[in-house]
Amino acid sequence: MTAPAWDTLIRNALVFDGSGGPPRQQDIALREGRVAARGQALPTSQAARIIEAEGQWLMPGLLDIHTHLDLEVDLEPGLPEVVRHGTTTVLVGNCSLGTCFGKQLEGEQNPIVDCFTRVENIPKPVLQKCVDAVHWSDTAAYLDHFADIPLGPNIGVFVPHTMLRVEVMGLRDSISRAPTEAELARMEALLAEALDQGYLGMSTDGLPFHYLANAPHTDKRIPTQYASFGELKRLLQVVRERDRVWQTTPIIEHRARG
Template identity: 65%
Template structure:
């Protein structure tokens, strides 16, 4: 009697298998050999496997593909990307939203583009970014792709050509945000996109969100380079992507709906000769942006119809979600002009921020922005009530929740709950303070604290 030698590397036994097609899960054994599924079924012979894994209390599914990440810097510091793979993600895409490292550090003429572009958009301290830049050894898009072969990667990785960095590569940082490209520069950008696609890039990424600003002087009130590109420039670069059958990753130009729909119509095969694969993603919350979201979805359906022959996928989370931020020091609050100025200040420069927060002119501007669309009878208020607000950032105190609060009891409570207790305390109800720590905190609030704008300014 002969025993067959093991021919599988691993046998996962009795797992609940989700096959990724939408079919109902079923309990199966899965055999793996040379990194591929070799067999599946029930009661597969364990003797044929070098390793047997008990999957009886586990889900087994294909690896997740994360199509929109900003792990460009993190993968250089920790190539295993444990925060991605521990959730079952086996492939990540980088170079999204026009930002990336494809062209190296790009430090020319005193400019520091990686720090300038990433600091406020990603809310990363400049000193951390500088360490990342110091580690960059490659000079062009080919070397960037090749350097991944030297890293001990956790997931697979793919990249887009980032439009902001492409403009900087060809025009220089300052010119990329202050003038139009020449014909020669446009041709050079087209050639670099073509070259990148030959090297394996997924396509090109752009960005239209109104709260993505440069971080270094003298451009702290200037948006990232991709937002300075004209429609004609987009059309030419995307023709290269269209002709090669690659992907355009972008975000919604939410502050100008007419411009948004004009740009999104670039997906149309009817209007432009051939469909353009378009991935339009935004972290918009349906409860705030109700009507507009469905307008976008209907527009995508129209573009993808047999008439317009597009290939557009508008993606947003279909549920409420939570975002952590250090108060208004967050890219999301760059949408408000007043808090945009706060975010323009260096992260470590708390003295300047405190000075601004006590400036009467700043306070007046902040109060105007904080209540735009939330009070009175104005066009902004009407638009907010019908689900197409001018401002999308969350400002309602009942929706803002403490985490890591200066008073431990506040953790998990809404700003509204704490604010109401402060107001009761200021009206003479000493028992509104539940502890000495809370009483000390209440004593530091301005008295009287009139509304949630006062509360937010103090916080």
């Protein structure tokens, strides 16, 4: 007996193919996770499994390029609300915030809680629970840990500039002074290493209402906003050399050029 040509045949779905054209009622055949055929009245005898989809929409998975699911993904890796709405890929590490360098605790300083609380309006106890779940301490281990959790969607990651500054300078110095040449060189090296590991690029933020949440720094903005254009230029050159992406919000205020 000949094995079926297709694993699954989805019949009579209203297909949005991503081209921008109008949807069409079609059959879609799948084999080994890929589209093997599409058209009208494909033969059911060629499929091991048949899904009747009349009245249902069928489309490529949605790509959500701007999320702050960095913390949620480790508490509920399936991200059911994301997948339920048709999203199959999410990007994290946006707006200079993320967890790829680990907990980054320093004395009483808790940068993840400090940065995310007011920027994302997440209660501190919830954020602390997320921090407690962090068990990695560098960018490579962060990427590796995704292989050990039952992810729902695919994950892509940016290197968050705020956390990069904190990693090299510490939270207190990252909001009070410019980096030394040695510190900036270290940031360049860490960024290059992460990009070579598979990170999509670097993220920054320029919105003037993004403040820290913990005393004694509640009058300070998140560290990325204290970077001069000179610092950003140096780091973005690393991104450009690897043909990666700069994700940013508008930088709407004057910054030093040094």
